[in-house]
Amino acid sequence: MAAPSGLVLQIIARINEFIPDSQTEDLPLVVVTPIQNLTRAFREQQNREEATQSVFEVFAQILARQLTAVGVFSENSESSKNEQCLQLTAECFRCLRNACVQCVRNQSHIRTVGLINPTIQILKFLHQFRGFQSDTLIAALQCGLQFLGNLAVGNEESKDVIWKNAFPDLFLNSLHHLDKKIVAYCSMVLFTCLSTERTADLLNHAKGIELAKSIIKVCKKEPELDWAFLIVTEQFLKCPDLVSAVYKKMTNQERIITLELISTKLSDKSLESPVGSDEQAVPVRLMQFLAACFIDECMAVLKYASATVAEEEEALVVIKLLDILCETTSNHENFSYLQDSPALVETTIKLLYETHLAGRQCSNIFTTSQSLSFTNDVTHPAVGFKAHLIHLIGNLCYNNKENQEKVRQMGGIPLILDNCNIDDNNPFVSQWAVFTIRILTEQNVENQEVISQMVCQGVADNAMLNYMGLNVEEQNGKLYVKSQNKGE
Structure with missing residues (x-):
């Protein structure tokens, strides 16, 4: 020097x-x-x-x-x-x-x-x-x-x-x-x-919630500003109590922004923590809070059944919550604890039934369509919603006998089979139905028997089951559902 x-x-x-x-x-x-x-x-x-x-x-x-x-x-x-x-x-x-x-x-x-x-x-x-x-x-x-x-x-x-x-x-x-x-x-x-301790100050100070909300607004107003995004994803999300306190005082528009930031964090595979790590992209208590929000607010999505509603922020919040739940439950190693919520399984099945019913009562975004005759717009926020519900049911039932049983008891199997047709309002719905039916019947004789009875009654046909990778075989006067894959 x-x-x-x-x-x-x-x-x-x-x-x-x-x-x-x-x-x-x-x-x-x-x-x-x-x-x-x-x-x-x-x-x-x-x-x-x-x-x-x-x-x-x-x-x-x-x-x-x-x-x-x-x-x-x-x-x-x-x-x-x-x-x-x-x-x-x-x-x-x-x-x-x-x-x-x-x-x-x-x-x-x-x-x-x-x-x-x-x-x-x-x-x-x-x-x-x-x-x-x-x-x-x-x-x-x-x-x-x-x-x-x-x-x-x-x-x-x-x-x-x-x-x-x-x-x-x-x-x-x-x-x-x-x-x-x-x-x-x-x-x-x-x-x-900011640090974990200083982030907690936001929760304990009278103006702390206002400051947290201000950062959320900056993320919306200045999406290219990385610092604001990092404050939310790298600091706020580590404090579930802060997020839940702020979320409760947000407008629906602010909630949508927050959920979009969480989705971005979850979809960034480079930020994934190793399996078993104490530090996950989204902490356990925060995901449990978001699941509870979905359970409490989910029926708001039915507002989209009205053809006059173009923008409904309360319904859009439900869609964002469902997207997050699908993303997290797909990562079974880190988020299997979400399977331990009976209310989440029950709510998802009920909501699938309600949206399916709404689609049959009048022409709307939940109506099965093969011509986009309802909206002619695949950008409608509720496009794919029923497919995502079926996806979530499958994730929640993966290797989980109790949830498999609950779906059968609530009449979920015929409901899912009824959504196997091609639907322009729900891209890939048939693929997610295949995924979910196979998970529901895996090592579950009772669920297999439900499908067998549907074949006997003519409600389900072999062509559809073959598409799902399942065969129906008769033995001693009874029908049994078996996977086409060897060893299963």
Whole structure:
């Protein structure tokens, strides 16, 4: 490494020359130029490492003066004076932002000299000036948040101080700002600071739920913003109590956004935890909560039976919940505990019956169709809904004798067989019916006998059963259902 050049100390000495002795005297605008020089110098790692604690003590003096100046800001005061104050503040934040990059020592110096609290206080003050918006004000807010973000990276002590001073008001104000970069930088600070313990603070603070909901809204408004997505998927989902508390206070639109984020998390195979791992993509208690929501709310999907309903958010929530349940129960190793809910099995069978009945009573999205005559639109949210119900029944009955029995007792087998025909409103419904019937009859003589009786009565035919990979054979005057695959 090259020998220290002394550049940083030279610049800071120059800055000191412009700081007046009187605490009440405003800092001259000329001080901005050497601070800008230091900002550029801190782009180099060598210069960052050359900085001593005394460098940041100078900035502590400057920001203390700026905090006083900003505190007496008035939207009616001289605009040029406001602009000068904001320009100096923004440049200080920009310089400190650069000083923190990959430099733990500078992060510690900044915390030691007490720069965090005045920074956050200044940012809180600046958020109050809704009627006075300028590029300089936006720059000060942006750079201040970037500074806090860089200060927190890899430094638990700094994270703790930032969290204690910024939570929840600074985060709430920044997330509600109209400037996208301010929202993005705030999300970055939040994600960097959050931990399991701090996420729990959201549940215990009066404004915590509001902050969590604000992040959800950002995910909807700014879908390309990765930080907000990561806050939900990497932090919030690890705290089932928080998600359930927030979910109960959400609008249906906010619930839809949340469920879409959970679906994205589940579908990312690169994020799957090893079998038996204590840390899963979606914790057990959260999935149990979502299953309970499906049980309680599922009949709302029948609103789609009305041809006049084009958008029904309550019904769409049910569809999103069903998608998640199908995805999770397909992963039997990690989510087999969902099979232990008798109410989930019963509700799914009842809902299949209700949607099937609704489709027969009048022409709607639940009506079996081979011409798309109802909607001519495969993008209708309820397309495939009955197929997914059958899929879920199959998953819940996989290697589970108790659930197999429940389906038979509730008359589910004839109901599933009645959905074996090609249906444009339910793509792949026949394939899922095949899947589910085979699971229901696997090592279950009683369920096989139900199908045999249906053949005797002419309700089910051999062609359909052959399509399912099943044969009906007569032995000693009785019909038996057997798999076509050898060894089963």
